[in-house]
Amino acid sequence: MIRAGAHRRAAVRRNTARGWLLLLPALAAYVGFVVWPLGMGIQYSFFDWNGVGPATWVGLDNYASVFGDPELLGSIRNAFVLIVFFTVIPVTVGLVLATLIRSLRSGAFSRASQTILFLPQVIPLAAAGIAWSWMYAQTGAVNEILGRLGLDGLTRPWLADYDTALPAVGLIGSWVLTGLCTVLLLTGIGKIDRSLYEAVRLDGAGWWREFFTITLPGLRQEIAVLVTISIIAALSSFDIIYTSTQGGPGRATLVPGISIYRIGFTQSDVGLASAFGIVLMILVLACVLPIQRLARVRDR
Amino acid sequence: MITSRTEVVVGRVLLLLALALTLLPLLNMASAALQPAEVNPRGLSWPSDPQWGNFVTAFETGHVWRLMGSSLLIVLGVVPAALLIATLAGYALGSLRVRGGGAVLLFLVLGLTIPFEALIIPLYYQAEALGTLNTRWAVILPLIGLFMPFSVFWMRAHFVNVPPELSEAARVDGAGLWQEFRRIQLPLATPALSALAILLFLWTWNQFLLPVVLIDDPLNRTAAGALTFFQGQYSLSIPLLNAGALIVITPVIIVFLIFQRQFVKALLQGAVKS
Numbered sequence: 001m002i003r004a005g006a007h008r009r010a011a012v013r014r015n016t017a018r019g020w021l022l023l024l025p026a027l028a029a030y031v032g033f034v035v036w037p038l039g040m041g042i043q044y045s046f047f048d049w050n051g052v053g054p055a056t057w058v059g060l061d062n063y064a065s066v067f068g069d070p071e072l073l074g075s076i077r078n079a080f081v082l083i084v085f086f087t088v089i090p091v092t093v094g095l096v097l098a099t100l101i102r103s104l105r106s107g108a109f110s111r112a113s114q115t116i117l118f119l120p121q122v123i124p125l126a127a128a129g130i131a132w133s134w135m136y137a138q139t140g141a142v143n144e145i146l147g148r149l150g151l152d153g154l155t156r157p158w159l160a161d162y163d164t165a166l167p168a169v170g171l172i173g174s175w176v177l178t179g180l181c182t183v184l185l186l187t188g189i190g191k192i193d194r195s196l197y198e199a200v201r202l203d204g205a206g207w208w209r210e211f212f213t214i215t216l217p218g219l220r221q222e223i224a225v226l227v228t229i230s231i232i233a234a235l236s237s238f239d240i241i242y243t244s245t246q247g248g249p250g251r252a253t254l255v256p257g258i259s260i261y262r263i264g265f266t267q268s269d270v271g272l273a274s275a276f277g278i279v280l281m282i283l284v285l286a287c288v289l290p291i292q293r294l295a296r297v298r299d300r
Numbered sequence: 301m302i303t304s305r306t307e308v309v310v311g312r313v314l315l316l317l318a319l320a321l322t323l324l325p326l327l328n329m330a331s332a333a334l335q336p337a338e339v340n341p342r343g344l345s346w347p348s349d350p351q352w353g354n355f356v357t358a359f360e361t362g363h364v365w366r367l368m369g370s371s372l373l374i375v376l377g378v379v380p381a382a383l384l385i386a387t388l389a390g391y392a393l394g395s396l397r398v399r400g401g402g403a404v405l406l407f408l409v410l411g412l413t414i415p416f417e418a419l420i421i422p423l424y425y426q427a428e429a430l431g432t433l434n435t436r437w438a439v440i441l442p443l444i445g446l447f448m449p450f451s452v453f454w455m456r457a458h459f460v461n462v463p464p465e466l467s468e469a470a471r472v473d474g475a476g477l478w479q480e481f482r483r484i485q486l487p488l489a490t491p492a493l494s495a496l497a498i499l500l501f502l503w504t505w506n507q508f509l510l511p512v513v514l515i516d517d518p519l520n521r522t523a524a525g526a527l528t529f530f531q532g533q534y535s536l537s538i539p540l541l542n543a544g545a546l547i548v549i550t551p552v553i554i555v556f557l558i559f560q561r562q563f564v565k566a567l568l569q570g571a572v573k574s
Contacts, residue, residue, distance in 0.1 A: 016479060019398030026389035026448050027404070029382075033445025034411050037422035044421065051425070097318055101312030115560050116319050119326065121567065122556045123549045124506035124524035130531065130545045131325040134332055134343070134538060141328045179322060184568050207307065236415030239508040243527060248373030257417040258510070264421045267511065277418035288413050 044274035051270050062275035063090035071099075073249075075254040076283070078166060079235045081253065085170025086177055091226050099207075099215055102189045108285025114186075117179035125176065129243030132172045133159060136244075139298060159245050165252040172240050173233065181226050188222035189215060224295035231287050236280065255278045319537075326411035333543035341538055351539070358543035362530060363519055368551065370436070371505055371523040379500045382447045383493060389448075391457025391485060395462060405456065411449035416509050419446075427514055438514035439522070443507065447500060458492035459485070495566035498559055505552055523548045 045062050049055035066072050101110075120128060135141045136158035143155040158168040196214050205213070216223075238257035241247060247254040247262070256276060264273030328343060335341035337357065358364070393401045419442075427438040462485065470480040504522065511525030520563040527545060534541035556563050556566030 015396050016398045016400075019392035019396040019401070022388040022392040022396075023398070023404060025385035026408075026452050029385060029407060029441075029445040030411060030448040033426075033442040034414065035418065037413065037419045037426055037442075040422035040426065041419060068366070082348070089316075093318075098313060100307060100487050101315050113315060113319055114564060115557070116322055118560075118564055119553070119556070120322060122502065122552055122563070124508060124527065124552070126506075126508045126524045126527045127545050127549045128325075130527060130541065131329050134323050134542060135328055137343070137538070139342045141324065141338060144342060144344040175322070175325065178318070180567070182318070183564065187568060188377075224330070232413060232415065236400070236417050238417060239524070242508070242512070243531065259418065260417050261509075261513070265424070270421060270425075274421045277415075277421060281414055281418040284415055 041274045041277055044270050045278050047271045049064050049270045050268045055271075058271065062271045063279070065272055066276050066279050071251055071254070072259055074251055075256050075259045078253060079255045079283075080238070082170050082173060082234040083231055085167070086173040086237070087175040087227055087230040089171075090177035090181040090230060091223060093178050094185050094226070095215075095219070095223075096187055097178075097182045098185035102186060114183055117182055119179070120176045120179045122134060125239035125244045128172055128176055129240040132168075132175070132240075133244045136168055159253075160249050162249055162252050165245055165249060169241055169244055170243065173230075173237065176240075177230050177233065182232075184222055184226060185219055188219045189279075192218040201212060213279060221295060224291055228288050228291050231291075232284055235284050235287065256283075329546055333539055333546055335539045337537050337539045339539075354539050354543040355547065358530075358534075358540050358547060359376075361533065361540075362544045362547070364544075364547055366519050367521075367523055367526050368546070372518050374436050374439055374443075374511075374522050375501055375504050377436060378443045378447070378504045381496055382444045382451055382500055383497055385444075385491065386448065386451030386455050386496070387486075387489065389452045390457075390459050391481060393452065394456040394459025395464075395467065395485065395507045398450055403454070408449045408452055411446075412453070416446065420509060420513055423510070424513055433514060434516050434520075436515065436520060439507070439510045442510060442514075443504060447503070451496060451500070454496050455489070455492060458489055459508075462488055495562060495569065498555075498566050501555070502552065502563075523551070 044055075046057060046059060047055040048058045048061070072122060101113075127202075137143075138155075138157045146152065146154050156164065158164045192214065196218075197210065200210050200214055236257055237255050238261070241253055241255055241258055245253045247258040257280075260273045260276050260280070263269050263276065331344070331346050332341050333354055334352065335347045336351055337354055341347075343421060392398050398404075417533070423442050427433040427442075430437075430441075432438040432441065466484055466488075467480050470484050475483065506524045507522050508524045508527075511521035512528060515521045515525070518526045522530075527548060530541055530544040530548070534544060
């Protein structure tokens with residue numbers, strides 16, 4: 001018995017040694033290009049540095065600037081406004097679409113619709129920005145449609161107008177994410193027990209009650225996942241805005257990603273840009289962690 | 301299942317509307333791309349005399365071959381290496397269950413939510429220090445690291461579900477660790493590996509921030525990163541800009557259409573696991 005135990009312990013030790021050897025390359029890549037830069041970023045954030053000359057220790061001054069500068073605060077506010085368009089709209093529309101088309105027989109039409117709904121998820125976000133800049137242009141499709149509907153009064157260069165630029169950019173995010181939400185929620189609905197639906201229907205429940213008593217609770221895990229992904233996408237948006245408005249007009253569509261890029265590489269204020277990067281990371285964590293906890297608690 | 305007639309009709313109509321809205325921007329790009337290059341086009345009108353030549357012009361003046369080649373080199377630098385080291389780590393964590401594995405996993409998962417923007421400044425100075433700035437390595441090496449949390453997590457999830465009896469049986473037969481890994485584990489991991497390969501290909505090809513910041517010559521970037529070059533080059537010609545953008549996104553769309561079932565499955569699973 002004792003000897004068998006010793007053998008097993010020896011085997012475990014051997015396994016552990018080999019296992020760590022196998023872990024080594026992945027950990028090296030992760031530490032070298034994620035953890036190490038993160039540490040450097042934290043270090044930079046305490047200095048005033050233009051990227052070439054000597055750096056001066058400034059303590060928490062850069063963080064004070066992030067929260068004291070109306071331009072930077074504005075870009076954080078814009079990122080939160082984008083959550084409405086990246087998260088609330090796609091998940092809501094996805095829920096409505098998914099519940100309504102769940103009855104669709106899985107045939108060629110339903111497969112083709114899945115493919116089409118998924119397309120925006122596959123193309124580069126930067127290309128979505130270009131496609132939509134053209135949609136929103138003065139002579140573009142959006143104004144053309146409004147004109148044909150007799151709503152000429154509403155036409156405008158949507159991305160150049162201070163009042164409409166941010167919602168317009170946000171709707172590009174809705175376009176990208178709605179398909180993913182719909183298809184993921186459809187898959188989720190497919191896993192809900194059919195008999196539950198029959199039961200409430202026999203009970204005389206209408207669409208709304210069925211939705212709130214069966215569909216919504218059954219999808220909470222999928223919804224938690226989609227909310228998490230899309231909030232990260234909203235707070236750290238860059239590609240779409242870079243290729244559509246570059247943060248303009250003025251600062252109307254400035255978001256943290258664009259600010260960090262400008263401060264760090266155009267204005268060469270490495271310390272401030274790094275501090276903003278750390279703040280962005282903490283903001284994302286602060287939004288995402290409670291959702292994870294919520295989803296887990298509800299699962300029990 | 302009991303569903304009312306109205307529900308079916310409303311569902312169909314809304315679905316058709318959603319499909320139309322999804323396709324509209326892409327079709328609109330195509331209609332713009334086919335209008336005369338030197339005229340400012342109008343949205344929504346299909347040109348009476350489609351200028352297919354615009355695609356040829358954009359292809360040549362946009363150096364599309366070089367761009368595609370560059371993207372491909374970056375993909376080839378990232379995807380196989382990331383697959384290999386993530387598989388080894390996933391095997392160690394999921395199948396060998398090494399001591400301390402839980403801590404390693406937690407350490408990696410913490411990296412899942414770090415936005416690339418938070419790392420881009422230090423990555424720039426790191427590339428400068430390593431001498432890789434403005435070469436493709438400046439994008440390849442960090443991407444491998446940045447993909448590790450997700451990839452290791454993904455492969456571990458596969459290996460955890462392989463019944464341990466299989467590897468025990470192999471060991472009783474006298475197979476070494478390497479043999480067991482190659483003969484038994486690797487074939488079983490093929491579906492998980494190919495799904496991960498598809499995701500990593502997509503994320504690398506579409507990567508924008510890293511190439512824009514770390515490679516100054518747009519022609520050495522990923523296809524997505526080069527779109528800014530088209531915006532500069534064709535700032536005066538909406539038709540050519542749209543033609544160029546369409547050419548750049550065509551490869552991902554083709555790959556998507558070929559592997560669409562795996563794609564949808566991979567993206568959905570990827571979403572759930574992350």
